[in-house]
Amino acid sequence: MATNPMHQFSVHRIGPEIKISGIDFSFTNASLFMFISAVTIFVFLLLGTNEKKLIPGKIQLIAEMFYNFIAKMISDTAGSKAKPYFPFIFTLFVFVLFCNMIGMLPYSFTVTSHIIVTLLLAIFIFIAITVIGFMKHGLGYLKLFVPSGVPTLLLPLITVIEIISYLSRPVSLSVRLFANMMAGHTMLKVFGGFVISLGLLGGWLPLSFSVALTGLEILVAFLQAYVFAILTCIYLNDALNLHH
Amino acid sequence: MELEAAKMIGAGLAAISLAGAGVGIGIIFGNYLSGAMRNPSAAQKQFPNLLLGFALAEATGLFGLVVALIILFAF
Numbered sequence: 001m002a003t004n005p006m007h008q009f010s011v012h013r014i015g016p017e018i019k020i021s022g023i024d025f026s027f028t029n030a031s032l033f034m035f036i037s038a039v040t041i042f043v044f045l046l047l048g049t050n051e052k053k054l055i056p057g058k059i060q061l062i063a064e065m066f067y068n069f070i071a072k073m074i075s076d077t078a079g080s081k082a083k084p085y086f087p088f089i090f091t092l093f094v095f096v097l098f099c100n101m102i103g104m105l106p107y108s109f110t111v112t113s114h115i116i117v118t119l120l121l122a123i124f125i126f127i128a129i130t131v132i133g134f135m136k137h138g139l140g141y142l143k144l145f146v147p148s149g150v151p152t153l154l155l156p157l158i159t160v161i162e163i164i165s166y167l168s169r170p171v172s173l174s175v176r177l178f179a180n181m182m183a184g185h186t187m188l189k190v191f192g193g194f195v196i197s198l199g200l201l202g203g204w205l206p207l208s209f210s211v212a213l214t215g216l217e218i219l220v221a222f223l224q225a226y227v228f229a230i231l232t233c234i235y236l237n238d239a240l241n242l243h244h
Numbered sequence: 245m246e247l248e249a250a251k252m253i254g255a256g257l258a259a260i261s262l263a264g265a266g267v268g269i270g271i272i273f274g275n276y277l278s279g280a281m282r283n284p285s286a287a288q289k290q291f292p293n294l295l296l297g298f299a300l301a302e303a304t305g306l307f308g309l310v311v312a313l314i315i316l317f318a319f
Contacts, residue, residue, distance in 0.1 A: 175300075220299075229294075229297040234278035 005189035009113055009182065030117075033109040037098040045094075066094065074229060078237040085236060088128075092121070093229035100181060100221035104214070112224075113181040115174060122174035125232050133239035143242060173231055180224045184217045251315055258312035265305025272297040 011028050018025045048063025056064055070090045074082050082089075097110060103110025111117050133141040144163040146155065191213060194206035276294045280287035 149311050172303075175307060175310055176303040180299075180303060183306050183309050223295055223299045227296060227303075230296060 002178065005186045006094070008109070008185060008189060011044055011114070017088055029109050030111055030114065033102060034038050034099065034111045034117075035109065037102050040102065041094050041098050061125065066090075070099055070229070073226075074233055077230060077233040079241055081240045082233065082236050089229055089232060089236075090231060092125075096121075096177065096228050097222065097225035100225055101218070103181065103185070104221055110181050110185055112177055115178045115184055118174035118178045119170065119237055121228075122170040125173070125235070126170040129232075129239045133242075136240060140242065141239070144238060169235065173228065177224050177228055180220055184213075188213055188217060254315045255312040258308045258315065261308025261311070265302055265308075268301035268304065269298060272301055299312045300312070 002025040011030050013026045013028055014032060015027050018027070023207040044059070045063055047059045049060070051057070051060070053060065067090070069139055070093055071086065074086055078085075099117075102108055103113065133144070137143075145159050145166065147158060147162065150158050188210065191206045191210040195210065198206060272294065276287075276290065279290070
């Protein structure tokens with residue numbers, strides 16, 4: 001069973017079975033690793049902001065880098081109006097990043113390689129941004145679907161396309177993260193399986209591939225967290241500054 | 245044809261989407277390089293956009309993987 005590259009994604013129960021009105025609330029390895037990521041983030045940021053020195057130490061420096069990175073990203077993509085949403089975007093980015101990175105450790109579990117996790121995050125973002133848009137602009141937010149400067153003849157078609165592209169946002173946002181993480185981890189395990197099956201003589205080539213792929217996967221883990229956060233910023237920009 | 249065989253063929257066909265992702269990534273990096281060669285001082289500023297474009301183009305290929313997995317496991 002260990003040679004099956006899909007085996008790493010199986011969710012199994014840890015501890016007692018908890019069922020409330022037919023729905024399974026048991027503690028699984030997925031929830032364990034989500035908990036581990038949350039605790040890691042908490043400890044890391046607590047240590048980073050513990051002693052606020054003028055000349056920062058190592059951990060404080062990294063925490064400040066995170067802060068500056070996200071603050072710059074938000075002001076670049078969504079403007080100054082998006083400042084109040086900084087805590088949300090920061091939480092989102094750090095959570096996805098830590099889930100991806102903790103998943104890169106051997107024998108661990110990647111929470112973001114399950115579509116239910118990413119889809120829930122994406123649907124939450126989608127609903128929140130739609131509500132923000134309607135709150136800021138009222139019914140004028142619907143102008144988002146009617147771009148200006150389009151010939152009247154094409155307008156019905158363009159509007160339908162805009163609405164479909166708006167509604168497909170949560171799907172594309174979640175599937176992008178989930179597919180990247182799942183494909184990468186499957187590929188790593190497939191190459192790991194080659195190392196075992198080729199043995200001592202031929203196993204060195206896939207082993208070196210595996211090392212290179214691990215490097216690529218760490219890049220992808222960071223990149224996907226970044227893309228997830230920056231796309232949220234772009235959607236937020238649509239809702240806050242209505243361009244059309 | 246048996247259903248099992250048709251599933252395998254369909255999953256294999258879904259891998260064609262990688263061609264599009266490959267073309268997209270090639271265009272992004274090629275155009276970034278040629279732009280960076282013409283104006284090296286502006287290159288650093290556009291690096292985040294390069295990474296964003298890379299991730300977006302790569303993801304479209306991975307949608308094909310999702311299609312393959314749906315064919316193989318969901319039906």
